Amino acid sequence: MNNLPIGVFDSGVGGLTVAKEIMNELPNENIIYFGDTARVPYGDKSRETVTSYSRQIVEFLMGKEVKCIVVACNTASAYALETVRHEVDIPMIGVVKPGARTAASATRNGRIGVIGTEATVRSHLYNDYLKKLSPNVSVFGKACPLLCPLVEEGWIDDPVTEEILRRYLKELIEKDIDTLVLGCTHYPILKNAVAKVTGENIRLVNPALETARELKKLLEEKDLLSSGTAPVKHCFYVSDGADKFRDFANSILPCEIIETKDVNIKKF
Numbered sequence: 001m002n003n004l005p006i007g008v009f010d011s012g013v014g015g016l017t018v019a020k021e022i023m024n025e026l027p028n029e030n031i032i033y034f035g036d037t038a039r040v041p042y043g044d045k046s047r048e049t050v051t052s053y054s055r056q057i058v059e060f061l062m063g064k065e066v067k068c069i070v071v072a073c074n075t076a077s078a079y080a081l082e083t084v085r086h087e088v089d090i091p092m093i094g095v096v097k098p099g100a101r102t103a104a105s106a107t108r109n110g111r112i113g114v115i116g117t118e119a120t121v122r123s124h125l126y127n128d129y130l131k132k133l134s135p136n137v138s139v140f141g142k143a144c145p146l147l148c149p150l151v152e153e154g155w156i157d158d159p160v161t162e163e164i165l166r167r168y169l170k171e172l173i174e175k176d177i178d179t180l181v182l183g184c185t186h187y188p189i190l191k192n193a194v195a196k197v198t199g200e201n202i203r204l205v206n207p208a209l210e211t212a213r214e215l216k217k218l219l220e221e222k223d224l225l226s227s228g229t230a231p232v233k234h235c236f237y238v239s240d241g242a243d244k245f246r247d248f249a250n251s252i253l254p255c256e257i258i259e260t261k262d263v264n265i266k267k268f
């Protein structure tokens with residue numbers, strides 16, 4: 001069991017920011033990554049749709065004999081995780097809870113902003129976890145749907161992206177937040193651009209970092225850490241556009257991906 005891979009999935013390329021942190025935190029673990037590139041974005045879809053997509057992906061990953069699953073997508077973590085995790089007998093974690101935990105301990109004035117997809121913000125899951133952890137915090141959510149396409153276009157340090165960030169973040173800055181959760185897989189890639197707009201007094205929280213730490217703790221507790229004798233081997237699957245995915249992955253990950261395979265996810 002210990003040397004089985006970890007399943008990681010996302011609506012597309014964004015979850016690679018989470019895979020990267022897992023590779024850094026757990027360098028002896030093999031990863032099987034699935035990106036649902038044919039059906040991205042999840043952020044404007046309903047809870048029912050995101051849950052049924054997630055269920056298919058979990059089914060696919062279970063067929064690959066993973067020892068646990070990380071829902072690297074904030075939207076799927078917010079909409080589907082609570083339902084789907086009860087349908088399998090292996091541990092499953094998402095990115096929202098770890099992100100909320102980091103934000104709750106980072107804030108000094110108790111005023112926290114959360115940016116994410118429409119679905120993540122609408123789900124209120126970050127708010128719910130934050131309120132559970134610290135009942136007195138005030139949480140302000142803001143959906144930023146234009147940011148994912150900008151990241152995928154490669155407009156990372158670009159005046160257009162900065163202007164859009166300025167517009168999105170204005171109302172959160174005016175609420176006097178001191179902590180901002182980057183509650184979407186793509187946003188850590190924009191961290192420098194966000195910091196330019198928010199200034200140094202607002203702490204930026206990347207849920208991927210804490211998720212990787214939580215995963216390590218979970219594997220330790222369940223005695224599932226890899227014994228790490230063989231060299232690691234990561235496998236990447238997508239539902240469309242394998243070549244484009246591979247190029248993006250190679251711009252983010254600390255290792256080079258040689259091959260990405262296409263999967264017909266609808267048959268799961």
Ligand code: DGL
Pocket residue numbers: 010011012014015040041042043044072073074075076116117120148183184185186
């Ligand atoms: N991966 C998604 C998330 O973290 C962003 C992209 C999408 O809308 O599917 O919420």
